Amino acid sequence: MLCRIANAAMIKATEKYDIGQSLPWAEVLDNLLFNSEGLIPAIAQQFDSREVLMMAWMNRESLQETLKTGRVCYFSRSRQRLWRKGESSGQIQLLQEMRLDCDGDTILLLVKQTGPACHTGRKSCFYNRVEDDKVSVIEAPLIDPASLYGKHE
Amino acid sequence: MLCRIANAAMIKATEKYDIGQSLPWAEVLDNLLFNSEGLIPAIAQQFDSREVLMMAWMNRESLQETLKTGRVCYFSRSRQRLWRKGESSGQIQLLQEMRLDCDGDTILLLVKQTGPACHTGRKSCFYNRVEDDKVSVIEAPLIDPASLYGKHE
Numbered sequence: 001m002l003c004r005i006a007n008a009a010m011i012k013a014t015e016k017y018d019i020g021q022s023l024p025w026a027e028v029l030d031n032l033l034f035n036s037e038g039l040i041p042a043i044a045q046q047f048d049s050r051e052v053l054m055m056a057w058m059n060r061e062s063l064q065e066t067l068k069t070g071r072v073c074y075f076s077r078s079r080q081r082l083w084r085k086g087e088s089s090g091q092i093q094l095l096q097e098m099r100l101d102c103d104g105d106t107i108l109l110l111v112k113q114t115g116p117a118c119h120t121g122r123k124s125c126f127y128n129r130v131e132d133d134k135v136s137v138i139e140a141p142l143i144d145p146a147s148l149y150g151k152h153e
Numbered sequence: 154m155l156c157r158i159a160n161a162a163m164i165k166a167t168e169k170y171d172i173g174q175s176l177p178w179a180e181v182l183d184n185l186l187f188n189s190e191g192l193i194p195a196i197a198q199q200f201d202s203r204e205v206l207m208m209a210w211m212n213r214e215s216l217q218e219t220l221k222t223g224r225v226c227y228f229s230r231s232r233q234r235l236w237r238k239g240e241s242s243g244q245i246q247l248l249q250e251m252r253l254d255c256d257g258d259t260i261l262l263l264v265k266q267t268g269p270a271c272h273t274g275r276k277s278c279f280y281n282r283v284e285d286d287k288v289s290v291i292e293a294p295l296i297d298p299a300s301l302y303g304k305h306e
Contacts, residue, residue: 022289050203
């Protein structure tokens with residue numbers, strides 16, 4: 001818990017910064033608020049339309065790989081290994097910009113998504129709307145998910 | 154773990170649904186993939202500009218209250234209680250639409266944000282950009298955070 005407080009304070013220093021002021025990424029990376037599993041939530045947003053595509057998890061290694069290669073790499077909790085988005089479906093995400101929030105506990109990825117982000121073939125994973133005591137589908141697949149090999153990445 | 158698999162299967166049924174097909178919200182709520190603390194991540198996005206404002210956590214009660222009142226209510230992990238966004242700052246979020254992702258483990262809130270979403274006085278919490286081995290501030294406060302009582306909600 002002490003560790004968490006110390007981490008937060010380091011990144012929260014940017015609260016008072018003017019536009020253009022910066023911290024070294026290496027130091028920030030050491031102080032991101034990864035959870036007890038070493039993971040941090042990452043939101044993927046289409047860079048031009050600003051559609052929110054999905055939320056997944058990253059670890060230290062996937063953050064570094066993403067910045068190095070420019071192709072988004074998450075950490076799959078179900079498979080407990082690095083997950084290079086699109087490795088089975090071909091629907092990759094090219095990183096346009098990476099942002100951090102004020103507390104250093106969430107990542108925002110502005111991406112150029114190839115085809116659908118969702119394993120169902122839909123552009124976005126957020127295709128269910130809650131309204132009037134119902135949850136309704138509001139988006140159709142762009143392509144047949146069977147052509148994405150019919151499996152969740 | 155068996156419970157998690159059962160939950161996921163219920164919501165994943167919507168994968169095959171056409172636009173307009175629905176499930177009862179009460180059943181979906183019972184099967185959302187809350188974590189071991191009873192929480193689910195929620196992304197807040199400004200409904201018109203599509204700017205991603207923040208990420209926070211909700212529990213079952215905060216989801217129900219948000220739908221009932223139309224004002225976004227989170228669950229504060231630091232204070233371990235319901236957190237009606239804006240209760241100390243006055244900067245509230247009016248719900249325009251609530252969406253769920255394909256796995257039922259993340260919420261997307263389309264909101265009408267009053268003033269800044271961030272406790273620093275900035276519109277969005279994602280004001281730090283990672284680029285060229287630096288993390289740089291890219292957004293200025295809309296208002297002096299001291300006028301928000303100078304404290305994080």
